[in-house]
Amino acid sequence: MTDLDQGLDFSMVIASTVHDMKNSLANLMHAHGQWVTQLPEDQRGVPEQGVINYQFAHLNSMLVQLLGLYKLGVNQLPLRPDYHELDDFLEAQLALHEEVLNSRGIVARYEVDDFGLPGFFDRELIGSVVSNVVVNAIRYARKEILLSAGEVDGQLVITINDDGPGFPAQLVENQTDYVLGINQHSGSTGLGLYFAARIARQHQRQGARGRIEIANGGELGGGKFSIYLP
Amino acid sequence: MLAWNKKSFLIVDDFTDFRSSVRSMLRELGVQEVDIADTGEQALRLCSQKRYDFILHDFNLGDGKKNGQQVLEDLMTDKLMSHESVFVMVTAENSQAMVMSALEWEPDAYLTKPFNRASLAQRLEKIIQRKNLLKPILQALDRGKPAEVLAACIQLTKQDPRFAPLCLRYKADALRDLNQHEPLETFLKGILADRPQPWTYSALGKLLFKRGRHSEAQVIYEQAVKAFPMMPVLYDGLADVLVAAGDGKRAQQVLEDAVRLSPFAVRRQRLLGKLAMNNEDFESASKAYRHAVSQGQFSRFKDPESNLGLAQALINKCGDRGLDARTRVEINQTLTDVTKEHTDDAGVQVRARLIKATSVQSSDPEMAAKLTEQAMARFESMDHFLSADAALAVALQLKQLGQEDAGAGILKICAEVYGDDPVVMKNIAKQTDDPEILGTGKVAMDLNLQGIRSYRGGNLAEAQDLFRRALALQPKNISIALNMAQSLLHLGVQHLGAAGLQECQACLKLVGKMPETDSRFERYQKLRSRAFGV
Numbered sequence: 231m232t233d234l235d236q237g238l239d240f241s242m243v244i245a246s247t248v249h250d251m252k253n254s255l256a257n258l259m260h261a262h263g264q265w266v267t268q269l270p271e272d273q274r275g276v277p278e279q280g281v282i283n284y285q286f287a288h289l290n291s292m293l294v295q296l297l298g299l300y301k302l303g304v305n306q307l308p309l310r311p312d313y314h315e316l317d318d319f320l321e322a323q324l325a326l327h328e329e330v331l332n333s334r335g336i337v338a339r340y341e342v343d344d345f346g347l348p349g350f351f352d353r354e355l356i357g358s359v360v361s362n363v364v365v366n367a368i369r370y371a372r373k374e375i376l377l378s379a380g381e382v383d384g385q386l387v388i389t390i391n392d393d394g395p396g397f398p399a400q401l402v403e404n405q406t407d408y409v410l411g412i413n414q415h416s417g418s419t420g421l422g423l424y425f426a427a428r429i430a431r432q433h434q435r436q437g438a439r440g441r442i443e444i445a446n447g448g449e450l451g452g453g454k455f456s457i458y459l460p
Numbered sequence: 461m462l463a464w465n466k467k468s469f470l471i472v473d474d475f476t477d478f479r480s481s482v483r484s485m486l487r488e489l490g491v492q493e494v495d496i497a498d499t500g501e502q503a504l505r506l507c508s509q510k511r512y513d514f515i516l517h518d519f520n521l522g523d524g525k526k527n528g529q530q531v532l533e534d535l536m537t538d539k540l541m542s543h544e545s546v547f548v549m550v551t552a553e554n555s556q557a558m559v560m561s562a563l564e565w566e567p568d569a570y571l572t573k574p575f576n577r578a579s580l581a582q583r584l585e586k587i588i589q590r591k592n593l594l595k596p597i598l599q600a601l602d603r604g605k606p607a608e609v610l611a612a613c614i615q616l617t618k619q620d621p622r623f624a625p626l627c628l629r630y631k632a633d634a635l636r637d638l639n640q641h642e643p644l645e646t647f648l649k650g651i652l653a654d655r656p657q658p659w660t661y662s663a664l665g666k667l668l669f670k671r672g673r674h675s676e677a678q679v680i681y682e683q684a685v686k687a688f689p690m691m692p693v694l695y696d697g698l699a700d701v702l703v704a705a706g707d708g709k710r711a712q713q714v715l716e717d718a719v720r721l722s723p724f725a726v727r728r729q730r731l732l733g734k735l736a737m738n739n740e741d742f743e744s745a746s747k748a749y750r751h752a753v754s755q756g757q758f759s760r761f762k763d764p765e766s767n768l769g770l771a772q773a774l775i776n777k778c779g780d781r782g783l784d785a786r787t788r789v790e791i792n793q794t795l796t797d798v799t800k801e802h803t804d805d806a807g808v809q810v811r812a813r814l815i816k817a818t819s820v821q822s823s824d825p826e827m828a829a830k831l832t833e834q835a836m837a838r839f840e841s842m843d844h845f846l847s848a849d850a851a852l853a854v855a856l857q858l859k860q861l862g863q864e865d866a867g868a869g870i871l872k873i874c875a876e877v878y879g880d881d882p883v884v885m886k887n888i889a890k891q892t893d894d895p896e897i898l899g900t901g902k903v904a905m906d907l908n909l910q911g912i913r914s915y916r917g918g919n920l921a922e923a924q925d926l927f928r929r930a931l932a933l934q935p936k937n938i939s940i941a942l943n944m945a946q947s948l949l950h951l952g953v954q955h956l957g958a959a960g961l962q963e964c965q966a967c968l969k970l971v972g973k974m975p976e977t978d979s980r981f982e983r984y985q986k987l988r989s990r991a992f993g994v
Binding site: 256259305306307311312313315318321322325326350435436 | 477478481484552570573574575576578579581582583586590622625626628654655657658688689690691
């Protein structure tokens with residue numbers, strides 16, 4: 231082995247590869263979107279389109295998450311909190327996934343309690359967390375997803391409900407040990423929760439830190455994911 | 461719903477494919493007026509001819525081209541875009557790297573490719589909603605009236621306290637522009653105690669620094685860098701404070717951290733070059749100046765100092781070893797570029813020739829002598845003063861090129877023009893022990909300080925007399941002449957007699973010889989427009 235080989239930082243190699251993969255995927259998604267518009271109407275809504283759209287979204291959110299985890303690891307995740315209107319934020323999250331939702335026949339809506347102030351958070355980071363959870367919910371939901379925002383004890387809570395089978399019991403029981411979940415049958419869910427928890431913790435106000443919570447039941451009877459931001 | 465058919469759009473992207481897909485999304489929304497551009501330069505040209513309601517700009521338009529952030533800076537600085545218009549930065553990847561570099565001018569939104577029609581429409585409608593709400597503030601900004609901005613912020617917050625967070629930054633900027641220092645400080649500290657944001661730290665740091673409270677500013681910036689370690693602009697502020705405190709070594713380290721976070725900042729690289737140069741770290745200095753030159757090519761922050769600095773750093777780096785062929789080529793190139801581009805700038809012409817002369821001093825003494833002679837002749841005919849830094853560099857070069865007397869002459873002028881600045885005097889003392897240069901200004905400076913005290917105490921006649929006596933001793937000193945002019949104009953130009961006006965105008969003519977880069981230039985312009993009429 232040469233010195234150069236020893237100096238190779240593998241996590242950096244992965245990160246830069248993921249970066250390229252993400253660009254590649256973006257081009258692929260773009261080209262596919264163009265192609266679909268040229269198809270005759272009756273061929274656009276076929277079930278395969280639903281699979282393709284969902285897998286695009288899933289791949290994309292995994293890559294975003296992987297890059298985020300890398301930056302967290304090397305302590306280079308920029309935080310830029312600002313005030314955001316919650317209806318705008320949630321509406322934008324749903325608009326992002328419009329095609330997937332339509333092609334899978336899932337009705338998604340959002341609700342915002344009118345509690346005065348807009349939310350204070352990093353739009354990009356919380357956006358990537360919500361997007362991950364929504365993609366996961368799309369996978370398990372039968373026909374409904376609900377995004378809501380409200381206030382609990384002076385903190386902002388963003389919740390994603392679905393009407394699917396819910397989170398595995400052991401994941402809900404061992405809430406604080408998300409990484410354990412990685413080995414479970416649910417694949418990347420544990421890692422996703424770990425990422426979400428880390429992002430939540432980055433948000434703090436006068437000593438209080440953000441957190442996440444998962445539960446089953448909720449308004450739609452399926453999985454319920456909540457992120458609390460001080 | 462928005463009346464899309466009445467809105468004009470500009471799409472800036474180098475991908476034809478992308479442009480056409482966005483154009484078709486917009487068509488589906490009902491948009492009729494869409495222009496396209498494939499470079500930032502073209503976008504700027506179009507914006508100077510027509511006002512767009514929406515600009516969708518790709519961040520990265522290829523290496524060696526203006527990027528979206530630079531175009532936004534140009535649009536705002538040159539007032540080619542109304543605050544009511546919408547600028548959306550389109551990015552191929554996560555926008556975080558871009559977000560970090562944009563603190564002064566932020567786009568209204570970031571959109572990550574690929575996006576669908578629903579996302580595009582949703583974002584644009586929301587932004588328009590918000591801009592409608594903020595309309596009184598945005599229109600006041602377009603008129604350049606900070607007092608009206610402030611009033612609009614207060615009005616909007618009164619109307620509905622929920623809008624207060626949207627007004628924070630507009631309010632802070634307005635207070636800053638109105639020089640309402642104390643209210644601004646209280647306001648910013650209030651925000652920081654609750655929900656700190658990078659811009660708040662930056663604004664407070666700048667305010668404290670401007671008011672000479674350097675150690676407090678340093679504490680704020682240290683906190684800021686800890687809270688937001690990924691924001692290069694906070695490192696810039698910290699470096700400024702450290703420079704003022706005389707800690708050039710740490711300032712250099714801090715800027716090196718900032719450059720690692722975001723290498724694409726011409727001004728930062730140039731300042732880093734200067735600091736490294738002062739710290740005699742010529743390797744780092746040449747590297748930073750080299751970046752500043754190459755990135756500056758398409759930036760509004762392009763500056764001849766980068767080229768001159770690069771050439772000088774390369775010479776110093778090689779020291780007594782002499783220059784190798786490659787370095788020689790680089791020096792020639794950078795100096796040729798800068799002299800070609802600034803043919804009318806006598807200061808640049810003089811300095812470039814002297815640097816070139818220094819570089820060939822041992823290899824081609826004849827050429828060095830010829831260039832030195834040219835430089836001196838050009839210097840003689842110069843109407844303006846060199847900046848203090850430039851004068852010091854020129855004096856040193858002349859001395860090294862065997863022109864001791866000419867060098868000393870420049871130091872003498874420098875001491876007279878900038879003698880009220882202790883840092884300049886300290887640097888002059890590094891080059892000479894001549895008491896005639898170092899000591900002459902003493903009496904005049906004392907008179908000047910007394911004059912300032914009298915002026916502040918409201919004793920105008922006494923102040924004028926003191927400034928007049930100081931100026932008689934040091935007739936080229938910019939500060940004294942400025943003070944003289946200001947004290948004459950204090951009661952308004954209409955109260956000056958013919959003789960007073962003449963005296964005032966003579967002072968300002970002298971002050972007008974300072975380089976435009978001088979921090980007092982703005983003050984001079986204000987006084988000049990009062991004394992000479994606009």
